[in-house]
Amino acid sequence: MSTISSEEIISILKEKIENYDAMCQEQETGKVISVGDGIATIYGIDHAMYGEIVTFENGEKGMVQDIRQDTIGCILFGKDTGIKEGTRVVRTKKKAGIPVGEGFVGRVINALGEPIDGKGAVEEDDYYPVEREAPGIIERKSVSVPMETGILSIDSMFPIGRGQRELIIGDRQTGKTAIATDTILNQKGKDVICVYVAIGQKASTIAKLVNTLTKHDAMDYTIIVSATASDCAPLQYIAPYSGTAMAEYFMHKGKDVLIVYDDLSKHAVAYRALSLLLERSPGREAYPGDVFYLHSRLLERSSRLSDEEGGGSITALPIIETQAGDLSAYIPTNVISITDGQIFLESDLFFSGMRPAVNVGLSVSRVGGAAQTKAMKKAAGSIRIDLAQYREMEVFTQFSSDLDETTKAQLQYGKCLMELLKQPLCNPLSMPQQVITLVAATHKVLVDVEVSKLKAFQMDMLQYFADMHKEIIDELNDKKVLSDELTEKIVEVAEEFKKSRC
Amino acid sequence: MTQTADRYGKVLYDLRVPAEDVEQMKAALCAAPQLVKILNDPTLTKEVKHEIIETIFPKSLHNFLKTVSDRRRCDQIDDMLESYRACVRKEKGIVAATLYCVHEPDENQKAQMEQFVRRTYGVNGVEMTVEQQPDLIGGFVLRVGDREFDWSLRGRVRQLQQRLIRR
Numbered sequence: 001m002s003t004i005s006s007e008e009i010i011s012i013l014k015e016k017i018e019n020y021d022a023m024c025q026e027q028e029t030g031k032v033i034s035v036g037d038g039i040a041t042i043y044g045i046d047h048a049m050y051g052e053i054v055t056f057e058n059g060e061k062g063m064v065q066d067i068r069q070d071t072i073g074c075i076l077f078g079k080d081t082g083i084k085e086g087t088r089v090v091r092t093k094k095k096a097g098i099p100v101g102e103g104f105v106g107r108v109i110n111a112l113g114e115p116i117d118g119k120g121a122v123e124e125d126d127y128y129p130v131e132r133e134a135p136g137i138i139e140r141k142s143v144s145v146p147m148e149t150g151i152l153s154i155d156s157m158f159p160i161g162r163g164q165r166e167l168i169i170g171d172r173q174t175g176k177t178a179i180a181t182d183t184i185l186n187q188k189g190k191d192v193i194c195v196y197v198a199i200g201q202k203a204s205t206i207a208k209l210v211n212t213l214t215k216h217d218a219m220d221y222t223i224i225v226s227a228t229a230s231d232c233a234p235l236q237y238i239a240p241y242s243g244t245a246m247a248e249y250f251m252h253k254g255k256d257v258l259i260v261y262d263d264l265s266k267h268a269v270a271y272r273a274l275s276l277l278l279e280r281s282p283g284r285e286a287y288p289g290d291v292f293y294l295h296s297r298l299l300e301r302s303s304r305l306s307d308e309e310g311g312g313s314i315t316a317l318p319i320i321e322t323q324a325g326d327l328s329a330y331i332p333t334n335v336i337s338i339t340d341g342q343i344f345l346e347s348d349l350f351f352s353g354m355r356p357a358v359n360v361g362l363s364v365s366r367v368g369g370a371a372q373t374k375a376m377k378k379a380a381g382s383i384r385i386d387l388a389q390y391r392e393m394e395v396f397t398q399f400s401s402d403l404d405e406t407t408k409a410q411l412q413y414g415k416c417l418m419e420l421l422k423q424p425l426c427n428p429l430s431m432p433q434q435v436i437t438l439v440a441a442t443h444k445v446l447v448d449v450e451v452s453k454l455k456a457f458q459m460d461m462l463q464y465f466a467d468m469h470k471e472i473i474d475e476l477n478d479k480k481v482l483s484d485e486l487t488e489k490i491v492e493v494a495e496e497f498k499k500s501r502c
Numbered sequence: 503m504t505q506t507a508d509r510y511g512k513v514l515y516d517l518r519v520p521a522e523d524v525e526q527m528k529a530a531l532c533a534a535p536q537l538v539k540i541l542n543d544p545t546l547t548k549e550v551k552h553e554i555i556e557t558i559f560p561k562s563l564h565n566f567l568k569t570v571s572d573r574r575r576c577d578q579i580d581d582m583l584e585s586y587r588a589c590v591r592k593e594k595g596i597v598a599a600t601l602y603c604v605h606e607p608d609e610n611q612k613a614q615m616e617q618f619v620r621r622t623y624g625v626n627g628v629e630m631t632v633e634q635q636p637d638l639i640g641g642f643v644l645r646v647g648d649r650e651f652d653w654s655l656r657g658r659v660r661q662l663q664q665r666l667i668r669r
Contacts (some may be wrong), residue, residue, distance in 0.1 A: 013666065016665070017662065020665065025650075025651070025652045025661065026649065026650070026651050026652075027649070027650045027652065028648050028649050028650070029648060029649075029650045030648060044646055045646045045648060047648075057660075059664060059667060069505055070504070070505075153643075166582055336592060418607060
């Protein structure tokens with residue numbers, strides 16, 4: 001960038017000025033009456049639409065958010081320092097929108113679609129409105145293809161389908177973002193475009209995430225839309241809508257898109273700040289009355305389109321941060337009721353070493369079951385119930401030491417399952433790997449392995465399968481069905497491996 | 503303009519008061535700005551104010567002004583008159599336009615501009631006010647309501663500036 005000489009700049013400017021064709025502008029104008037806290041009140045521009053973009057004399061942009069009898073309230077997408085009383089405002093007659101296109105893949109952009117990663121301008125293919133109506137009933141199709149997260153506990157018990165909206169909810173520091181990043185990493189080579197929308201995050205966190213994604217070559221199919229904590233509330237407010245507009249572009253092209261909103265509780269807070277400044281009356285927890293609509297209209301845009309519409313999909317993974325595990329606060333209940341299920345992460349589990357800290361009892365996926373591959377469905381079978389029984393029985397162990405053999409066996413099996421569900425960061429498992437693990441576990445092959453060595457045993461076993469019995473993995477990949485013969489074969493090979501190890 | 507002033511202005515128009523009387527009232531208020539202050543003064547009684555109104559203003563406006571002063575809306579009289587004028591213009595089918603320019607336009611230019619406004623808005627006449635604004639550098643800005651037709655040098659420079667700095 002620094003290589004452009006001053007002569008070049010001057011010649012570019014000269015060319016621009018020479019080719020400049022002055023036009024008589026017909027504009028609708030108004031004047032700023034008051035400005036403050038990122039809100040400008042304007043007199044004039046009587047015909048301005050709700051959500052329209054207006055430009056101020058100094059080039060700053062704003063969005064009409066409040067229309068009254070004789071004034072217009074605007075939120076500003078930038079600093080309000082250059083705007084004074086009497087500043088001229090011009091209508092653009094355009095609704096807020098962002099440029100979209102293939103060129104944005106692998107880039108970090110702000111909520112207005114401007115690149116902020118210093119890699120130069122982006123070639124845009126189209127201009128999409130930030131707010132767009134969600135697809136209707138006719139345009140949709142039911143969810144049938146799995147969106148694999150690569151996390152054993154989620155893919156086996158709470159499967160997510162393409163076009164589903166699955167909430168990730170939990171306290172701070174419970175690994176919410178980690179689940180989302182792992183899911184993005186697992187989409188490598190699966191022809192899925194990922195959009196990560198960071199709302200009110202620390203810039204350092206986003207930089208770290210970009211590093212992780214780059215290290216695992218995941219930036220090749222990922223777009224990051226960032227509105228950091230230092231960005232003004234209006235930018236934080238429109239960031240998820242911009243991200244969705246970006247995702248819609250790819251969905252309309254027939255692609256599958258995964259979008260992560262990290263996190264919607266901060267989005268609600270930004271919207272609350274705006275609403276209060278616009279003098280809308282506060283309701284519960286000081287949120288405005290339309291905070292439910294704020295999230296419902298956003299998440300409703302995630303869908304699986306029918307074949308006539310191109311068959312693309314948007315899978316949404318909204319993230320909500322709870323305070324001290326309180327699921328019954330306003331925003332968590334709202335978003336839980338909007339989404340098609342939730343993954344509940346618990347700090348107690350997290351600190352007891354169970355990572356990902358998924359609470360099996362409270363998490364649920366309402367539509368993903370239909371999308372789960374047959375092999376996975378069969379392999380996962382009863383582990384949810386087994387885990388529930390284990391948790392119930394675990395309580396008894398604290399009271400008595402002498403237990404009968406069956407209970408002991410069941411406890412050992414439960415412990416082994418819990419250990420298998422632990423998974424380190426950035427280490428997604430493929431579908432065959434998960435199926436093999438589950439089959440080996442449910443057929444009690446792994447029960448007598450020492451719990452502390454189980455994780456290493458599992459990894460070695462999977463490696464053994466990949467090296468010596470590739471046909472099993474290939475069959476699972478091709479047919480996605482777990483026949484009885486295949487089950488037997490997996491158990492046989494697993495036993496064989498165990499023997500070779502002992 | 504507030505909604506209240508707008509309503510009073512419309513009422514004044516509906517009263518069908520002779521236009522000269524309204525002009526006379528305006529002139530009186532312009533000549534003695536302290537009148538508004540007196541009519542709005544809460545320490546004076548209604549009767550005193552009514553007396554003042556009866557002695558100064560034309561008869562057809564007495565009741566209107568008495569109501570305005572009783573409700574203590576006298577400070578909004580300017581806005582009321584503005585709304586009244588808008589009603590009159592609407593009836594006659596004309597629009598108000600302001601021309602900001604560096605040099606006063608000649609008759610021919612003025613006529614052309616009026617014709618342009620008439621054509622664009624489909625109206626019978628134009629109430630043109632000319633205001634000199636040297637900081638336009640050159641050219642003119644024609645303003646009708648909220649709409650601005652910018653053909654000034656300042657506007658063009660601003661356009662060029664926007665184009666150059668836009669990302």
